[in-house]
Amino acid sequence: MTNYERHTAVTDEERREFLKVIGVAGAVGASGVTLGELNSTVEPSNVEALSAVGAAVSEEMAGGVNPDLLATQQAELATALSAAPAAVESGAAFREPGSAFDDIAEAGWLTHDHLAETGFFETLSEEMPAFNPERLTTSTQAFLGSSAATAPLTDLDLGGTEGVDLVAPIINQAEKLSHFHWIASGDIPAEHQLADVLPPISQRAAGGVLLWLQNLDDHLYQDQVLLNEQILADGIWEVRGMTAGFYLMAEGAKAVSADSDRFTDAELGALFATSIALQEVAQRMLPVHMHWLDEAARDPGNVKIDSISI
Template identity: 40%
Template sequence: MVEGYGERTTVSDEDRREFLKVLGVSGSIAAGGLGLEELGSTASLGAAEELAPVGQAIRSDLSGAIDADLVAEQQAALTTSSEEMVATVERGLPSEAPREAFAAVADAGWPVYEHLRDVGFYASADEQLPAFDADTLGAAMETFVASDQLVSMVEEFGLGNYQGVDLLATVIGNAEQLQNYHWVATEEVPGGVSAPSDAFPTAPQAAAGGALLWLEDIDEYLYQNELILTEEIHADAAWHGETMAAGLHLMSEAARVIGEGAGALSDAELASLLTVSFAVQATAQGLITQDVYWVTEEMRAPRAAGDN
């Protein structure tokens, strides 16, 4: 069993330094191992001006369209199922039969995904959000960490202290891959490629729907490959599943705020929240393949005596 799942870090020192650099945090402050809440006091809302028009446009597109009660109800189920999913690490890999812990997270997420698809949420995000390059992600992260309300959304989901930092630093550490391979705006798709649909979704819809499809698959994968997997790989699966769930949670928070129409977040905070939520989901999909599904000879569990 992997000891101290909640204390393990999943981010390299280099990625963490790059994240702190984006926030403008000095090395002396960073050396203190601060969590998101503490880092917020060092960040600024300087990027808010460029994000505000994006949030305003999305809010306008979706005014009166989102069922905030439905979203809130499923958020509660998502949080509970995510906690239960992470708890499977303490029980070890499944050996008797596949579990349904990861799939339960997907079950909680599908109703929100489908509702948001039907009201044009993903289409609006695809149209209004800027391309996910280093500057866009940096501006979104700066605004996110400087907002007490946004940071509290991560902490309330159970990713407090440095786990919240890991969640966001992973996105910055994989910004180039995200930009080049996981996030292509519809307007940049080459001519002749099928228009967006359920078969060829927009980037925001692919981020959310793809995360749910991965979550549906992981239980069976862990069971079928138990002999070659290690508890470390199991813990990686739980972490990437948890980050996908966190991304879904943050996306749902943005949708709920729009649905309630009460202005709980500024337009800049809304744009930041949406950007981070989609980026977290898309990044996790790229990482789970290399950390969990592409098991090399060096990664796999030791062979039993007599195995070739």
């Protein structure tokens, strides 16, 4: 593996299953399908709930956040993400504790804090219904069927086939998202003591992404002896997924604040649902790929016996 930014962690079988669920199996080739093909092939349906979410968030947040600040931080996020794989490939990340992934997190914290201060996370969490497989299928179809909604992924070099692989785990892991990751704010029992201190769930998704990224440079340096090329490639793929989800969330917030007509209400609802799901899926998979390593996963050839002292 010599080019980490061209690696995805989606198998051909997972891709075929994904295309089947969204209703385009047979209409496109599974191995080389692109976002552009799906934009013109996927037929969104039952988008009324998505329209309601988009309209409600737009009404609540119109003029509420600073779109210029978000755009500036998005540019920094894209630059930092683009630079990170090279730091790993060059070996710089292993010679001393680096800041390749912390730079991505730093570019995101200002956005996170601004959206928290303006009430964006609270509004989004209140308006978005709980995830379930049917809703995730509907939102994913609406997202993929919209060239406007998928266009921001090209800023992160995630267009084409990689953009399809980015979104596929939302469907393939829909049951896990439903049971373990998203509980609508209104469904948290009022008597539950944590309900008053937990931040909105969309904020927890975004903050979790940034905390994982903030920790990753030290993990690479301290535990490099355990990490082979496949582990690194899979981990970087999840980093790209987390960052893409965060980036899309900021894109939606920017659009509603500027009162832009770039997205329809349904596209905006799909954009928000997809952005949160991407953040949740990728940060669940990052520790699976990079932290919870068994003997079969790690490469024993990485261990330098002559460097071990007893």
